[in-house]
Amino acid sequence: MAQFNITINSEELHELFLGNSRDEAVAKLLEKIFNEVLLCQSEEQLSAKPYERTDQRKGYRNGYYNRGLTTRVGTLNLRIPRHRNGEFSTELFERYQRSEQALLLAMMEMVVNGVSTRKIETITQELCGKKFSKSTVSSLCKKLDPIVHAFRTRPLESHYPFLIVDALYVKVREDNRVQSKGLLIAVGVNEEGYREIIGFSVANRESESSWGEFFSSLKERGLKDVHLITSDDHKGLVKAARRHFQGSTWQRCQTHFSRNMLDHTPKALQPEIKEELRKLYEAVDVDSARKVKDQIIDKYETRAPKAVALLDEAFDDITAILVVPLKYRKRLRTTNGVERLNQEVRRRERVIRIFPNGASVIRLMGALLMEQDEKWQAGRKYFDMELYYQTQNKKTKDSSVA
Secondary structure, three states, X not given: OOOOOOOOOHHHHHHHHOOOOHHHHHHHHHHHHHHHHHHHHHHHHHOOOOOOOOOOOOOOEEEEEEEEEEEOOEEEEEEEEXXXXXXXXXXXXXXXXXXXXXXXXXXXXXXXXXXXXXXXXXHXXXXXXXXXXXXXXXXXXXXXHHHHHHHHOOOOOOOOXXXXXXXXXXXXXXXXXXXXXXXXXXXEEOXXXXXXXXEEEEEOOOOHHHHHHHHHHHHHOXXXXXXXXXXOOOHHHHHHHHHHOOOOEEEEOHHHHHHHHHXXXXXXXXXXXXXXXXXXXXXXXXHHHHHHHHHHHHHHOOOOHHHHHHHHHHHHHHOHHHHOOHHHHHHHOOOHHHHHHHHHXXXXXXXXXXXXXXXXXXXXXXXXXXXXXXXHHHOOOOOOOHHHHHHHHHHHHHHHHO
């Protein structure tokens, strides 16, 4: 992997952290980073640094040309390397601008539909100029929509033994009124140990029916043999998961459960019970976990009766994770990984606040999720899956012998 250095002088640092025009300072920093990335990509493709004599060299530089990259902090002036053989290529613009385009398109739609705020109008004027029409927006949508559609309908050819599902709500303007809609998201861990965003959908509400349709679409695209599903305790979600993935284990998110149990606990006892739950979650097997659970019930049954009743009822669901090897449990026993993804989605969604229509939700959310999926695929593995498959193969052999 290429390495590069960025030099920032004291004036730039001052503007970045203390100055009045921070957007301008961030733009300058991004400009430096992107130009350095382009240089590194040029070196990798030529297999040689500037003026370096080496037998591995695949070509020669031929100067630069300038190109602007429009972002929410301003237009960056980038120097794109030229190669004499004309073969320099970069995915930097495509990957970076996809989500930026979707965000900008949502704001442009708000303007042309007459439902934008003054802040939105100011941003679009700065980024696009004052004049753009519905036909301009439509033309831009036609370029981006097929890319997002291909991503959300692609065949699921890998095996995904672990599935984490969650939902968040967004506001959409439809039929001249603002409605709340659910964005359903499914993250799978594939057989190589990488996370993938395997699907997302917009539903009128988070019901058993909407989750059922979402899970059906995943199965139609190839999802099968799911071993473990992690989610919160939304009744419609759980019912749909159990109906569509029979034979799979459902793990109730321990983070959500902890919050729920503490809500039913007297305030003075919350620190104690929080620590007791930590011990329960770290149990190595079901017998150990049950022993901790019984101790909690004996200790707090009279002082926090609602909390211990909740624990007793939910015990099997919050400890379902114990069916997988120890090394996989910490990351699969909660939906925290998807929650962090939701935070990134929320950061962009707050700029829009109310989407102009349902298509703009799919466009922006799809572009953001594609961007995150690409980062996961290019990053480190989430798990080493060798032990998991060894364990599963051993169970299969043992059951066949029995």
